[in-house]
Amino acid sequence: MNELDLIRRCKAGDMQAYDSLMRPYLTMAFRTAALITHDHHLAQDAVQNALIEVYRTLDRFQESKSSSFRSWFYKIVVFRSLNMLRQTKPVAEYMERADMMPSPIETIVRNEEAEILRQAVRSMKVEYRTVLVLYYFEEFKVEEIADILKIRKGTVKSRLHKARKLLEKQIDAHRIYDFAVKELRNL
Incomplete structure (x- = not known):
């Protein structure tokens, strides 16, 4: 049916x-x-x-x-x-x-970068996190997200762009920190 x-x-x-x-x-x-x-x-x-x-x-x-x-x-x-x-x-x-349900990223990729990504998503404001979840995890189109959240398509695109930039910044910051820690250990 x-x-x-x-x-x-x-x-x-x-x-x-x-x-x-x-x-x-x-x-x-x-x-x-x-x-x-x-x-x-x-x-x-x-x-x-x-x-x-x-x-x-x-x-x-x-x-x-x-x-x-x-x-x-x-x-x-x-x-x-x-x-x-x-x-x-x-x-x-x-x-x-501890009882939080694992995200799809955690299930598929069990490595350190997945954890960094998960924490970066967690740290985002809810409006960025929500569009990120709907777009990447639930695979809704921009138009559908706009309809679901009752916002304009441009706002969805803007929030997705900002969310990606925030993720990139968090991941880069972690890589620099890891590099510094490794260099200090080698001294």
């Missing part, structure tokens, strides 16, 4: 159709929420809130107006994740939580 048929059945109250519709998106939704919030529990709450909101507002989704159900759902997940961040006070321990 295709997605549009599932949506129509969900609008008619079919809970099995709702389960079938949402199941393929849950892992990616949780990963997105975890990368934005940097907290396993906040990510779970954000996704749960998004699922409830989708269920309650599915009748507002119109296939012809929205670019895709996936984009519509991710818009909700991103905003619920950002709301969770706004509702919690920033605490340094959240950045170091």
Whole structure:
């Protein structure tokens, strides 16, 4: 059964159709929420809130107006994740939580540069981190990110550019530090 048929059945109250519709998106939704919030529990709450909101507002989704159900759902997940961040006070321990879900970079590349990259992304302001996550980790197009975040395409491009520059600066700073440490050890 295709997605549009599932949506129509969900609008008619079919809970099995709702389960079938949402199941393929849950892992990616949780990963997105975890990368934005940097907290396993906040990510779970954000996704749960998004699922409830989708269920309650599915009748507002119109296939012809929205670019895709996936984009519509991710818009909700991103905003619920950002709301969770706004509702919690920033605490340094959240950045170091042992139970935080590993990012795709950590899973694929288990080396020192991956850790530097992860910490650089963590240190970014949420507006840069969010576009970076949606673009590189979830592979949304610039237009889709603009739609999800309700900002202009130029703003998305600008934030992506700034995020890349911030990453480059962090990585270069670490390389210089490593080089200096190695040179000092050789003295």
